[in-house]
Amino acid sequence: MSFFRKFRKGYNNKPRTDSDAIFSLSSAYITLEIKLGLKSTGRCALSLKSIDGMYFTEMKDDIQRFLNTGKSDVELNSRMVVDSYGYLWMILDGKSMGDILAGISAVGDTIQEKGFSKQLLVAIFEFNNEEKLSNGSTQYLIYNYKSNKFYPFVPFGQKTRNSENEMKIMATIVDEVPFEKDMTLWYPLWDLPF
Amino acid sequence: MSIPKTPSWQRRDTGLTARMILSFAILTLLYLVFLGALVYVGLDFISITVIASIMILAQWYFSDKIVLWSSGAKKVTREQFPELHDIVERIVARNSLPKPKIAVINTNMPNAFATGKGPRSSVVVVTTGLMDLLDTEELEGVLAHELTHIRNRDVLVLTLASLFSTVAWYLMQFGFYGGMGYGYGGGRDRNNSGGALILVIVVAMLTWVISFLIIRAISRYREFAADRGSAQMTGKPVKLANALMKISGGMRQVPTKDLRQVEGLNAFFIVPALSGSTIGNLFSTHPPVEKRIQKLMEMEASMG
Numbered sequence: 001m002s003f004f005r006k007f008r009k010g011y012n013n014k015p016r017t018d019s020d021a022i023f024s025l026s027s028a029y030i031t032l033e034i035k036l037g038l039k040s041t042g043r044c045a046l047s048l049k050s051i052d053g054m055y056f057t058e059m060k061d062d063i064q065r066f067l068n069t070g071k072s073d074v075e076l077n078s079r080m081v082v083d084s085y086g087y088l089w090m091i092l093d094g095k096s097m098g099d100i101l102a103g104i105s106a107v108g109d110t111i112q113e114k115g116f117s118k119q120l121l122v123a124i125f126e127f128n129n130e131e132k133l134s135n136g137s138t139q140y141l142i143y144n145y146k147s148n149k150f151y152p153f154v155p156f157g158q159k160t161r162n163s164e165n166e167m168k169i170m171a172t173i174v175d176e177v178p179f180e181k182d183m184t185l186w187y188p189l190w191d192l193p194f
Numbered sequence: 195m196s197i198p199k200t201p202s203w204q205r206r207d208t209g210l211t212a213r214m215i216l217s218f219a220i221l222t223l224l225y226l227v228f229l230g231a232l233v234y235v236g237l238d239f240i241s242i243t244v245i246a247s248i249m250i251l252a253q254w255y256f257s258d259k260i261v262l263w264s265s266g267a268k269k270v271t272r273e274q275f276p277e278l279h280d281i282v283e284r285i286v287a288r289n290s291l292p293k294p295k296i297a298v299i300n301t302n303m304p305n306a307f308a309t310g311k312g313p314r315s316s317v318v319v320v321t322t323g324l325m326d327l328l329d330t331e332e333l334e335g336v337l338a339h340e341l342t343h344i345r346n347r348d349v350l351v352l353t354l355a356s357l358f359s360t361v362a363w364y365l366m367q368f369g370f371y372g373g374m375g376y377g378y379g380g381g382r383d384r385n386n387s388g389g390a391l392i393l394v395i396v397v398a399m400l401t402w403v404i405s406f407l408i409i410r411a412i413s414r415y416r417e418f419a420a421d422r423g424s425a426q427m428t429g430k431p432v433k434l435a436n437a438l439m440k441i442s443g444g445m446r447q448v449p450t451k452d453l454r455q456v457e458g459l460n461a462f463f464i465v466p467a468l469s470g471s472t473i474g475n476l477f478s479t480h481p482p483v484e485k486r487i488q489k490l491m492e493m494e495a496s497m498g
Contacts, residue, residue, distance in 0.1 A: 049457075085454040121457060144453075163448055164436045167487070171432065171495040181488065187453035 018112070019105040021148055021178050022123060025141070028176040029097050029125075035172045038127040038139060043093050044100045045194060046107055048119040050088040059114040063090065063107055076103045081193045087121060091194045100125075108145075120145040124153075124189065139165060142189065149180040153188050161188060221260070225249060229364070246364055254353055258317055261309045267297035267319045274298075278325065281334050282318065285341055289427050294318045294344055304328070304441045308340040309349060316344040328437050335424050335434030336441075342423025348416045355409045362401035413479040421486055422493065429497065431490040438490075442483040 032038040050056070060080070067078040077093040090107055094100035104123050111120055123143040140153040152169035156162040166186065170179060180186065228249075232242050253260070262269075272279045278296055286293045294308070294316040304324040310316030318340045325333065343349070425431035439448075449456075 083454075085452075087454055122453065142453075146457075159450060161448060161450070163439055164432060166448070167432055167435055167491055168494065171491040174491070174495060183448050183484065183487075185449075187449050187451065187456055189454070190452050 018108055018143075018145060018148065021150075022105045022108070022143060023101055024177040025125065025150075026097060026101055028173040031173055031176060032127065032169070036129070036168055038129055038169075040097050040100075041126040041128050041138075042095060042097075042100060043091065043126040043194065044104050044124060045089050045091040045192075046104055046111075046123045047083075047087045047089045047121045047189075048111060048116065049121060050082055050086050051119065055114065056116065056119075059111065059116060060088070062114070063110055066106070066110065067092075067103070075099055078103075083191075083193045089193050117145070122189070124192070139169065140189075140192075141169070144180065144185075147180060147185065149178045151180040151186045153186065155188065155190070159188075159190055216264075221253070243364075250357070250360060254311070257349070257353070258309045258311065258315065261307075262297060262317060262319070265299055265307075265319065267299045267317075269295055269297045269317070275325075277330070278320065278333075281330065281337055282341070285334065285338050285427055289341075289345075291341060291345055294341070296320075298322060302326075306336050306340055308343045310344065311349065312347065313344050316349075318344070324441070327440055331428075331430060331433040332437035332440070334428050335430065336437050338424035338427040339420045339434060342420040342427070343416070345423065346416065346419060348420070351416065352409065352413060355405070355412055359402050359405035359409065362398045362405060366395055366398040366402065410479055414481045417480050418486065418489060421490055425490060425493045431493040431497070435487045435490040435494070438483050438487055 029040055033040075064078075064080070067076060075095050076099055079091050081089045081091065083089060092100055092103045092107075094103060108120065108123065111117065122145060125141045125143075127139045127141065129137055129139065138155070140155075141150055142153050143150050150173075152166040154162040154165040154169075170181075173179065174181070225246075229242065229246060232245065237245075261267075270278070275296070275298060278298070282296060283293060285291070292314050294310065294313075295318070297317050297319045299305070299319060299321045301321050302323040303321055304327045306318070306320045306324055308316060308318050318337060320333075320337070324336065328336065421431075421434060424434050428434070
């Protein structure tokens, strides 16, 4: 009967900040690994709408500098790419989930502190299914900065999605992280620049 | 934004519904004409009630035949559809249920339903469109859902529930006929009995409306129960959820348009999710697909 209770309870202790929400992944990723065999590839990315202007460039430089100097205590490799929609992607590669969560939330916080929170789109985390590589392999968790919720994205072939795997992800961690339960808002991100 | 063309199987199965409604409308009309004739002939209340109950019983007895006939379903043997028989046999064997008869409707619309008075005389009906659309495990989920309807005797439950509304309906009819009779007859106590009759009609009408809504509520609840039963029988709620998505055309619910494209359009994320109005929900026999999928996913989660 426990699922009834879960259903009623839902996720009601909503985290206050984006960082809180993102850090809720620090336990949820273990659940994903145990229950679905999904392993983090150590890659995550943050995307924001690029604008022209001195302050934006300054903020970019600040983040670049922060990521370069931070290398000593957290092991992260980073690069920046602009995609065809004009979105700037900050791509981080790390060895542990703790490192990439710390990195991505620090980047997000810096952007918000500099007053560009409206430009923030998503943070995206890459996972791989080790056991069933034939079954689509790469799966993503997307954190939407506008709705402050996570949702799954499992691309499958050319611009189609594996809804079954997406629903499995939802079922697995819906109570652990703030999750977007409305599937009509699970907007995909095709042709990721990494 | 262009709306993608809907494939034929994603549209509503209006054909089947229309056929069923037409058949039952004709039946109801027949009843009314017949009962009207009885009233006209001048039979008393008791004998009309007896005849009406016999008719209701007869309808109950032949209900599965009527449903099969009006939907155009044909019973199929193991040789014709071995896979379908295999799946049903697998489920009934695992859950020690009697094996129902299996019928198929030849149409592209994906649909399935169960009918029958009791577990032993039941029929599970699927369309060829459903078999084309779903893979084996998804089909198993849908069939287990229908088998749960049979196990839970949902046809009986709903028939009994609708008995009240049927009786109320007849009362309303008698009230009208009776009222007219008194009106013509005139007499001393005309005002008194007229008032009482209007009261009967109003009460009957209220009963009918309320029981109509209750039947729909029961029916929606039974759908959830059948989903749950299916999940327990197959152990794979996610497969039924996926099947529901496919059948309802829900694959379109999960968007394919890129977030970066929709992001600038409007305040997309401020608008609350409008998934069906409450009034719509009151009248529908099935709960919204999103709700059903959500519950199935909760079960998947609890199974670990």
